Amino acid sequence: PVLVVDFGAQYAQLIARRVREARVYSEIVPSTTPVAEMLARNPKAIILSGGPSSVYEEGAPLLDDARALFTAGVPVFGMCYGFQLMATTLGGTVDNTGAREYGRTALYVSKASSTLFEGTPAEQSVWMSHGDACSAAPEGFAVTASTDLVPVAAFENDEKRLYGVQYHPEVMHSTHGQQVLEHFLYRGAGIEPTWTTGNVIEEQVAAIREQVGSKRAICGLSGGVDSAVAAALVQKAIGSQLTCVYVDHGLMRKGETEQVEKDFVAATGVRLKVVDAQERFLSALAGVTEPEEKRKIIGREFIRVFEQAQAEIVAEAPDDQPVEFLVQGTLYPDVVESGGGTGTANIKSHHNVGGLPEDLEFELVEPLRQLFKDEVRMVGSELGLPDEIVQRQPFPGPGLGIRIVGEVTRERLDLLREADAIAREELTAAGLDREIWQCPVVLLADVRSVGVQGDGRTYGHPIVLRPVSSEDAMTADWTRMPYEVLARISTRITNEVRDVNRVVLDVTSKPPGTIEWE
Numbered sequence: 277p278v279l280v281v282d283f284g285a286q287y288a289q290l291i292a293r294r295v296r297e298a299r300v301y302s303e304i305v306p307s308t309t310p311v312a313e314m315l316a317r318n319p320k321a322i323i324l325s326g327g328p329s330s331v332y333e334e335g336a337p338l339l340d341d342a343r344a345l346f347t348a349g350v351p352v353f354g355m356c357y358g359f360q361l362m363a364t365t366l367g368g369t370v371d372n373t374g375a376r377e378y379g380r381t382a383l384y385v386s387k388a389s390s391t392l393f394e395g396t397p398a399e400q401s402v403w404m405s406h407g408d409a410c411s412a413a414p415e416g417f418a419v420t421a422s423t424d425l426v427p428v429a430a431f432e433n434d435e436k437r438l439y440g441v442q443y444h445p446e447v448m449h450s451t452h453g454q455q456v457l458e459h460f461l462y463r464g465a466g467i468e469p470t471w472t473t474g475n476v477i478e479e480q481v482a483a484i485r486e487q488v489g490s491k492r493a494i495c496g497l498s499g500g501v502d503s504a505v506a507a508a509l510v511q512k513a514i515g516s517q518l519t520c521v522y523v524d525h526g527l528m529r530k531g532e533t534e535q536v537e538k539d540f541v542a543a544t545g546v547r548l549k550v551v552d553a554q555e556r557f558l559s560a561l562a563g564v565t566e567p568e569e570k571r572k573i574i575g576r577e578f579i580r581v582f583e584q585a586q587a588e589i590v591a592e593a594p595d596d597q598p599v600e601f602l603v604q605g606t607l608y609p610d611v612v613e614s615g616g617g618t619g620t621a622n623i624k625s626h627h628n629v630g631g632l633p634e635d636l637e638f639e640l641v642e643p644l645r646q647l648f649k650d651e652v653r654m655v656g657s658e659l660g661l662p663d664e665i666v667q668r669q670p671f672p673g674p675g676l677g678i679r680i681v682g683e684v685t686r687e688r689l690d691l692l693r694e695a696d697a698i699a700r701e702e703l704t705a706a707g708l709d710r711e712i713w714q715c716p717v718v719l720l721a722d723v724r725s726v727g728v729q730g731d732g733r734t735y736g737h738p739i740v741l742r743p744v745s746s747e748d749a750m751t752a753d754w755t756r757m758p759y760e761v762l763a764r765i766s767t768r769i770t771n772e773v774r775d776v777n778r779v780v781l782d783v784t785s786k787p788p789g790t791i792e793w794e
């Protein structure tokens with residue numbers, strides 16, 4: 277693989293994705309990994325990510341043996357902090373000036389014959405975020421770009437195959453960033469762009485067959501993209517040795533259960549067990565209004581139903597091979613984040629199908645562990661899953677249960693389901709599905725306001741629309757969506773949904789608000 281060394285900023289994942297967009301397989305390693313260990317993996321190239329704004333910053337992460345990394349003969353591309361590290365390690369000069377350059381900056385390419393910049397404009401827009409500046413490149417390096425403030429903004433050493441840029445080529449605002457990255461990969465490092473999601477399917481199918489053998493596996497389907505694609509992939513590998521379990525907790529949106537029962541089965545031919553657990557969840561949630569308590573109850577009930585389903589699957593075919601494997605739709609960002617995520621505050625207890633307890637005693641099958649969300653979608657399409665499943669926006673495991681502020685009852689769920697269906701229908705009709713990351717529709721069940729309809733007074737509940745734009749749900753902004761679409765949704769909801777007499781728009785970013793209301 278191409279290794280992306282993560283110096284602790286949020287850029288490493290983005291770089292890894294950009295490399296894959298260039299059809300080259302990449303993986304992220306923390307900067308605390310010994311260099312010998314990185315080299316032992318025979319990387320085709322190594323990319324050093326951004327990190328703190330300066331190599332002189334107190335506690336700035338260093339490699340245990342940077343010199344060894346730069347002299348091993350492996351092509352290296354340093355970006356931002358990685359660029360400074362390359363410069364200082366190899367004898368260049370980085371001035372501890374404290375001068376700062378942030379945001380969009382003009383970059384002047386100074387050499388036409390550059391490996392990195394060939395075919396790109398002499399002046400281009402790049403994204404900077406650094407304190408100190410490199411004033412002299414290490415010996416043997418050609419300086420190939422500068423900015424108004426930085427004399428050495430890029431350097432290259434074709435002989436040693438070492439390259440560096442002071443800016444962030446991976447972000448969208450660097451207009452020719454992807455081209456520069458591809459130049460490094462193809463021209464600098466001589467890598468062929470051959471990695472595709474098609475390869476992933478073949479590789480994973482073989483790996484799953486090897487892992488599971490003739491035993492049986494089960495998979496919890498949530499209706500979401502990840503579990504659906506994971507299940508489809510495993511189904512392709514082991515066919516009827518897989519049983520999927522779908523727990524209908526009654527907190528799904530309109531049409532979702534049918535989508536899993538019909539569309540998913542039609543597309544994959546998977547063996548599916550649907551458990552109707554609506555009553556069970558409703559009675560467990562009766563009288564509960566506190567969000568964390570709701571989440572815990574839903575998580576707990578889910579596990580119980582799942583365990584029961586598992587026991588039934590075994591009881592139905594006791595002579596078959598044992599059920600030893602559990603399929604989960606874990607994605608690469610989860611893997612990367614759980615590797616480094618210590619000491620983060622618990623904002624909400626996320627409930628996932630993946631949140632099954634460890635004492636279930638299964639071996640895990642996680643065929644999406646290497647993939648990013650957009651890659652998972654591509655794999656899903658290639659496996660023949662319909663767009664309605666593959667392009668679905670995120671929906672929380674606890675479902676509409678955490679979109680009713682107040683007690684969850686069947687009547688309230690029905691009402692919210694109607695309002696949500698209208699909003700989704702209009703957003704889709706307006707062509708906004710891709711632009712909007714997701715749009716929770718929330719019922720304020722404990723709030724009433726006075727309205728007038730026909731000639732009469734009403735005293736109904738408000739519905740909140742929460743359209744957000746986001747890259748990864750960690751941060752989000754409220755979507756500035758067209759007034760006409762908002763107007764249509766509002767009119768339809770207040771006309772068509774009983775007991776709702778007001779529609780309001782949530783104009784809070786995250787932070788401080790979270791995406792969901794509970």
Ligand code: XMP
Nearest residue numbers: 626627628670671672673674749790791792
């Ligand atoms: P918040 O509300 O924390 O949501 O800003 C971030 C993203 O996570 C989704 N979400 C969940 N997903 N189980 C899930 O699988 C959960 O318990 C859960 N809670 C929130 C939310 O929809 C958003 O995309």
